Amino acid sequence: MPELPEVETIRRGLEPEIIGRTVTEAWSHGSAKFTPALDVAGAQFERIGRRGKYLLIGLDDGRELVVHLGMTGALHRRPTSDNLAPDPYTRARWNLDDNTTLVFRDVRRFGRLRVVPTGDYESITTLAQIGPEPLEVDFTPASLHAAMKKSSRRVKTQLLSQRPVAGVGNIYADEALWRARIYPAQRTLSRPEAERLHPAIVDVLQAGVDNGGTTLRDYRTVTGDTGDHQHHLDCYGQAGEPCPRCTAELVSRVWDARTTTFCPTCQRRR
DNA sequence: GTGATAACCTGCTCGC
DNA sequence: TGCGAGCAGGTTATCA
Numbered sequence: 001m002p003e004l005p006e007v008e009t010i011r012r013g014l015e016p017e018i019i020g021r022t023v024t025e026a027w028s029h030g031s032a033k034f035t036p037a038l039d040v041a042g043a044q045f046e047r048i049g050r051r052g053k054y055l056l057i058g059l060d061d062g063r064e065l066v067v068h069l070g071m072t073g074a075l076h077r078r079p080t081s082d083n084l085a086p087d088p089y090t091r092a093r094w095n096l097d098d099n100t101t102l103v104f105r106d107v108r109r110f111g112r113l114r115v116v117p118t119g120d121y122e123s124i125t126t127l128a129q130i131g132p133e134p135l136e137v138d139f140t141p142a143s144l145h146a147a148m149k150k151s152s153r154r155v156k157t158q159l160l161s162q163r164p165v166a167g168v169g170n171i172y173a174d175e176a177l178w179r180a181r182i183y184p185a186q187r188t189l190s191r192p193e194a195e196r197l198h199p200a201i202v203d204v205l206q207a208g209v210d211n212g213g214t215t216l217r218d219y220r221t222v223t224g225d226t227g228d229h230q231h232h233l234d235c236y237g238q239a240g241e242p243c244p245r246c247t248a249e250l251v252s253r254v255w256d257a258r259t260t261t262f263c264p265t266c267q268r269r270r
Numbered sequence: 271g272t273g274a275t276a277a278c279c280t281g282c283t284c285g286c
Numbered sequence: 287t288g289c290g291a292g293c294a295g296g297t298t299a300t301c302a
Contacts, residue, residue: 001294
């Protein structure tokens with residue numbers, strides 16, 4: 001599922017492909033989650049940024065196309081003239097003025113599109129309340145510690161909420177908590193734990209970006225390639241395997257409706 | 271305001 | 287072989 005590294009990889013791949021291009025025609029699936037695609041017709045793509053897992057495509061008319069890839073969303077470009085068999089999982093298409101088409105494909109339809117005035121995210125709650133970017137200087141152990149103190153929910157659940165830090169999903173949350181040796185279900189985070197968790201989050205996300213993201217099933221880059229980070233996971237999805245650090249068996253539990261893999265020896269409940 | 275949970279959605283896996 | 291149940295999970299809505 002696309003988390004920060006996957007979305008950043010897509011952003012980097014898309015940037016040289018679509019900037020400066022004008023949308024000559026737009027089509028969308030009938031669901032309200034995708035019909036905002038139609039509002040982009042006639043606009044020009046000026047820039048493409050990212051906040052957490054959200055792609056922010058700036059338009060030349062003072063608006064932004066906000067794209068969330070959900071679990072199975074992907075963006076790719078192909079020649080408009082391609083006579084390919086209809087793809088039932090295409091949710092939006094934008095024909096561009098260079099005779100290419102930008103395609104938003106999303107099998108499970110967990111993705112969504114919005115068009116908003118630039119920088120006005122009030123109508124997108126998660127984006128409006130999103131925490132600092134983990135790879136920028138305003139994300140610090142102190143900011144992480146302070147954000148975690150605002151809630152008594154489980155540490156991992158808080159990470160997934162996007163409020164303490166942007167862009168962390170199930171894969172990188174499990175990896176970061178494993179690296180920091182923190183029990184995922186504990187409801188408080190001490191300052192020393194924040195000092196460990198902060199670099200763990202930064203490191204796993206940076207490694208994910210460096211490896212082009214994690215492909216478990218659906219994720220593809222703009223060019224259709226798979227990521228490589230799935231070969232570098234220590235913990236996520238490894239239940240039953242030995243912990244790479246202590247060789248104890250990694251276990252899987254469901255908390256707050258999310259499967260979590262952790263090491264019961266390295267990540268002890270305190 | 272906060273926390274917990276259901277719903278959305280579809281492909282895949284597993285058991286019968 | 288075919289069928290049905292359960293699972294995966296990011297975000298939003300709803301309820302307590």
